[in-house]
Structures are given as structure tokens and as C-alpha cells.
Amino acid sequence: MNLRGSRLALAATTAVVSVASLVAVATNSASAASSRLKSGETIYFIPKDTLNPYEVIADAGGKTALNAIGDKQVVSSGTADTAAAQIPSIQAAIAAKASAIVIAGNDPSALCPSLAKAQAAGIKIVSFDSDVTCPNHLFINQANTRQIGTSEIDLLASEIHSTGQIAILSAAATATNQNAWIKYMKVELKKYPKMKLVSTVYGNDDPATSLTVLQGLLSAYPNLAGIISPTTVGISTAAQYLDTHKALLKHLTLTGLGLPSQMKKYVLDGTVKAFELWNPSNLGYLAGYAAATLASGTITGKAGQSFTAGKLGAYKILPAAAGTGPSVVLGPPTVFNKSNVLKFNF
Numbered sequence: 172m173n174l175r176g177s178r179l180a181l182a183a184t185t186a187v188v189s190v191a192s193l194v195a196v197a198t199n200s201a202s203a204a205s206s207r208l209k210s211g212e213t214i215y216f217i218p219k220d221t222l223n224p225y226e227v228i229a230d231a232g233g234k235t236a237l238n239a240i241g242d243k244q245v246v247s248s249g250t251a252d253t254a255a256a257q258i259p260s261i262q263a264a265i266a267a268k269a270s271a272i273v274i275a276g277n278d279p280s281a282l283c284p285s286l287a288k289a290q291a292a293g294i295k296i297v298s299f300d301s302d303v304t305c306p307n308h309l310f311i312n313q314a315n316t317r318q319i320g321t322s323e324i325d326l327l328a329s330e331i332h333s334t335g336q337i338a339i340l341s342a343a344a345t346a347t348n349q350n351a352w353i354k355y356m357k358v359e360l361k362k363y364p365k366m367k368l369v370s371t372v373y374g375n376d377d378p379a380t381s382l383t384v385l386q387g388l389l390s391a392y393p394n395l396a397g398i399i400s401p402t403t404v405g406i407s408t409a410a411q412y413l414d415t416h417k418a419l420l421k422h423l424t425l426t427g428l429g430l431p432s433q434m435k436k437y438v439l440d441g442t443v444k445a446f447e448l449w450n451p452s453n454l455g456y457l458a459g460y461a462a463a464t465l466a467s468g469t470i471t472g473k474a475g476q477s478f479t480a481g482k483l484g485a486y487k488i489l490p491a492a493a494g495t496g497p498s499v500v501l502g503p504p505t506v507f508n509k510s511n512v513l514k515f516n517f
């Protein structure tokens with residue numbers, strides 16, 4: 172590992188320690204706590220869409236958790252990342268008398284009237300991946316929001332000598348998670364006066380749209396030095412394009428949030444040097460336990476309460492902060508590069 176790599180590794184290790192102490196995990200009572208959960212409940216998982224491989228892995232993690240508890244998972248959503256496409260799934264959960272909904276919000280507020288109806292019908296609301304602003308729900312956050320935004324900028328800065336025009340290839344323009352990360356990216360950018368954010372484009376987590384907006388970006392800014400794509404769909408689409416247009420790599424560096432399984436090819440052939448993510452399967456698993464625990468009445472979702480999430484151990488609910496209500500943080504992101512990208516199965 173070169174100096175740059177070891178610095179990143181060190182930063183990641185430091186982050187592990189601080190975030191781990193924040194959520195204060197460690198327990199040995201996993202089986203006792205989970206055996207108190209009610210079984211036979213129906214829990215709806217409503218991802219951003221049903222086609223995104225990241226969401227599919229997260230939902231599968233949720234199913235593993237619910238199977239272990241004896242609950243039933245129903246995965247339901249649209250095929251485009253819009254709130255409108257998710258509303259029928261919320262209505263279906265109400266009709267099915269589900270005990271909880273686990274939702275990745277395609278919009279911070281547009282889902283709230285439907286979620287309020289679900290809540291009035293006694294359904295517990297958990298958001299994961301992308302939060303909603305409705306009251307009385309628990310957000311399962313993949314990693315500290317500020318840390319994700321900050322580390323994305325730092326990672327790119329370390330690769331482009333903190334200099335040049337940069338752009339963001341995001342998902343849906345209304346996606347709460349992407350917008351929250353971008354907000355912190357902009358704050359962190361102030362540390363790098365020679366790096367200039369020239370554009371943010373939205374690929375809607377659709378490969379074809381992501382490719383179109385990427386090509387628009389490249390023709391509008393032929394000297395672009397860096398692209399951050401904080402979405403697995405965006406970064407994999409961009410990596411595929413750069414892989415077949417290698418001349419661009421002379422001046423352009425791509426990073427962001429990607430699935431190691433999709434990105435390993437591009438890391439091993441040098442198209443992408445480094446990117447980040449967490450384990451999406453564990454995110455869904457943690458959300459599944461949170462939903463089942465709320466549905467069992469063991470917790471109400473207030474800050475300070477703790478619950479056990481099977482193999483992951485105990486998690487403490489953090490107080491509301493910076494636009495987010497009570498939340499639980501899965502853990503710090505991992506930086507993937509040539510040295511470790513083959514070690515991950517998601």
C-alpha cells in the first residue's frame with residue numbers, strides 16, 4: 172500500500188473507532204433479545220426501486236433477518252426512483268395489515284401523507300438508505316452522513332492533487348440521502364480552494380439516464396478532473412464508460428459509492444483507483460431487526476433505547492440531529508481499492 176493508501180486506511184480506522192463508540196455496540200445477549208420478538212408479522216420493504224442491485228442486496232439482508240425472527244417480508248416498489256411509484260406499495264402495506272414498513276425515501280416529504288395513513292393504521296415506520304422527514308419514524312443510516320460526504324471529497328482530492336474542475340453524478344434529484352451527502356461534500360470542498368464543483372447531474376439510478384447525463388457532462392466540461400458518483404448505479408455506469416474511453420483517464424478520475432462486486436473489474440484494470448461503501452446486506456438486516464423490534468413493542472424508537480440486531484449485536488438509537496430524527500448508524504464506510512476489492516461479496 173502506498174502512502175496515500177495507508178493514510179486512507181488510517182482515516183478509515185480512526186473513523187471505525189469514533190463511530191463505534193458513538194453507537195456503543197457490543198452485546199452478548201443477542202439470542203435472548205431476539206427470542207422476545209413477536210413472530211408471524213408481515214413487514215413491507217419498499218426500496219427506491221426494485222431493479223437497483225444495491226437495493227436488491229439490502230432487501231435480501233432484510234429477508235435474512237425476518238426469516239430468523241419468523242416474520243414475513245414483502246418487497247414492493249416501482250421501477251423508477253420517484254415517490255409516486257412508492258405510494259401504491261404503502262397502500263398495499265396498509266391493505267395487508269402489515270405491522271411495519273421499511274422504506275428508502277425517493278423524496279423527503281412527498282411520502283409523508285401516505286406514511287401518516289399507515290401510521291394511523293398502527294404500522295411502525297422505519298426508513299433506511301434514504302430518510303424521510305415525517306415525524307415518528309426511525310432512520311437506519313448506513314454510515315454517518317457527514318463522514319460520507321467529507322470522505323468522498325477527501326478521497327477525490329487525494330487522487331487529483333486537490334486541483335481542477337469536479338462534478339457530481341447523483342441519483343434522483345429528490346433523493347434525501349444523496350442530497351444530504353452532497354451538502355457535506357460542498358462544506359468539505361471549502362478546504363480545497365483549487366477544486367471547483369462545476370456541475371451536479373442526476374441519473375435517477377437508471378443506467379441509461381446516468382449514461383446520458385454523464386456524456387452531457389463530459390462534453391460540457393472537456394477538462395473535468397474528477398467525478399464523484401455517490402450511487403452504485405451512477406459509478407458503475409461511469410466506470411463502464413471510462414473503461415471503453417480510456418483517453419479520458421489522462422485527466423479524469425472517478426470515485427464515489429459502489430458495490431465491490433460491480434466495481435472490481437474496473438479497479439483491477441486501473442479505470443478506478445478507489446471508492447467507498449458499507450455492507451448493504453447488513454443495512455437491510457439491521458433495518459429488518461429494527462422494524463421487527465418496533466412491531467413487537469419492545470422499543471418505541473425513542474433516542475437512547477437499544478435493541479439487538481441478531482448477528483450484528485446491539486444498537487443504540489441516536490438523538491435527532493441536523494435534519495434527521497432518531498437514527499441508528501450501521502457503521503463506517505470501507506474504502507475499496509486494488510488491495511481489498513476482491514475480499515467483499517456484495
Ligand code: RAM
Nearest residue numbers: 225300342402403404428
Ligand atoms: C444507490 C442508491 C442508494 C445509495 C447507494 C450508495 O444504489 O441510490 O440509495 O445509498 O447507491
